[in-house]
Amino acid sequence: MSDAKIRLYLEHPLGPGQSVPLTADQAHYLFGVMRLAVGAGVLVFNGRDGEWLASVTAASKRGGALTCERQTRPLRMPPDLWLMFAPIKKARTDFIVEKAAELGAARILPVQTAFTNSERIRQDRLQAHAVEAAEQCGGTYVPEVADLQSLDGLLAHWPEGRCLLWADESRVGAAQALAGLPGGPWAILIGPEGGFSEAERTRLAALPFVTPVSLGPRILRADTAAVAALTLWQAALGDWQGD
Numbered sequence: 001m002s003d004a005k006i007r008l009y010l011e012h013p014l015g016p017g018q019s020v021p022l023t024a025d026q027a028h029y030l031f032g033v034m035r036l037a038v039g040a041g042v043l044v045f046n047g048r049d050g051e052w053l054a055s056v057t058a059a060s061k062r063g064g065a066l067t068c069e070r071q072t073r074p075l076r077m078p079p080d081l082w083l084m085f086a087p088i089k090k091a092r093t094d095f096i097v098e099k100a101a102e103l104g105a106a107r108i109l110p111v112q113t114a115f116t117n118s119e120r121i122r123q124d125r126l127q128a129h130a131v132e133a134a135e136q137c138g139g140t141y142v143p144e145v146a147d148l149q150s151l152d153g154l155l156a157h158w159p160e161g162r163c164l165l166w167a168d169e170s171r172v173g174a175a176q177a178l179a180g181l182p183g184g185p186w187a188i189l190i191g192p193e194g195g196f197s198e199a200e201r202t203r204l205a206a207l208p209f210v211t212p213v214s215l216g217p218r219i220l221r222a223d224t225a226a227v228a229a230l231t232l233w234q235a236a237l238g239d240w241q242g243d
Contacts, residue, residue, distance in 0.1 A: 004041030004053055006034055007135045009142060014049040018068040019057070027064045030056070042066060045134075047142045050075040075140050078104040079238045080185040082162075084111050085226055086192035087118040087148065092223045096190075097126045097145060099223075101133035103230040104238060107144050109187075111151045115194035123147045151189075151200065158209065161185060166204050167229050168212040169195050169219050178236035181211060186237065188229045193222055 008030070012020045022030065030036045038056050044066065045051045051073040054066035083105040087093045093110075100108050108130065110121050126145045134142045158164070162185040165178075169191065189204075196204070204210050215228045234240040 004043050006030070006036070007043045007045070007051075007138070009131045009135055010044050010046050012046060014044060014046055014052045014054075014068050016068060016070070020044065020054065020066045020068065022064040022066065024062050027060065027062060031059045031064060032061065041069075043072060044068070045073075045140045047134075047140070048075065051140050073140055077141055078106045078143070079234070081105050081230075081233065081238065082107045082109055082187035083190070083226060083230065084109045084151075084154070084187055085190040085222065086111055086113045086116040086151075087121050088193055088222050089117070092221075093118070093121070093126070094129050095223050096226045097129045098133040099227050100230060101130040101139065101143050102137045103227070104234055105143050105230065106141075107146065109146045109154070110148045111154060111189075112148055113151045113192050114197035114200055115192045117192060117194075121148045152203075155203065155207065158207075159185070162187060162209065164189055164207070164210045165229065165233060166210050166212045167191065167215050167225050168201075168204075169215075169225075170201070178213070178232060181237060183237060186233065188226075188233060190222055190226045190229060 008026065010020055036056055038059050040056045042054050042056065043051055044054050050071050052068045053070055053072050054068045056064065057067045058065040083100045085096055087110045097108055123145060130145050131142050163182065165186060165188045167190050215225055220228060
């Protein structure tokens with residue numbers, strides 16, 4: 001079982017000898033799609049107890065069970081970083097959520113702005129994309145994907161002590177070095193394809209916890225901007241700087 005390759009997110013406590021029941025969908029994936037049998041190894045995690053090597057102890061088309069053998073990785077939490085973005089076309093919104101999970105966002109918040117193209121999202125579907133991304137990238141934590149909420153409402157109830165990095169498309173030139181910015185809780189804000197309205201820009205510029213930043217000399221698509229901003233923040237202030 002040491003060569004187990006399949007990783008599975010489970011909403012169940014994990015520990016030595018812990019038996020874990022499988023849902024019908026999980027059983028279908030493991031036994032119908034991946035063709036695993038009793039005795040096979042699976043890497044499992046739940047976002048709380050780290051990653052565990054588990055063995056298949058029961059297998060059927062509609063269910064099954066795993067038994068935890070040993071922990072293979074401890075829980076590694078991402079930095080206290082939120083990604084706030086205006087939803088765009090379905091596939092590109094999926095991409096943003098997947099890459100945010102891979103790049104180490106702790107929470108993902110779709111926001112409604114003046115020029116947001118989409119007025120609704122499928123929060124459950126986006127959360128499933130975050131789970132799949134964590135399964136594939138070796139993460140032991142799955143970020144929460146919040147339901148769509150207004151940017152105005154979020155700013156009006158902004159938590160004390162959290163800084164906000166605003167990707168301001170009106171700025172020209174390479175991003176200034178972020179090394180001088182304080183550590184601690186942060187959020188990144190990416191606007192919609194049409195940019196921010198003048199009222200939104202005025203409000204953001206006046207808030208003391210907001211730091212505007214350029215993402216380079218070219219205006220980036222919203223999904224590209226999310227990846228660029230997360231990369232810049234992680235390299236300067238996040239957990240890419242080594243243990």
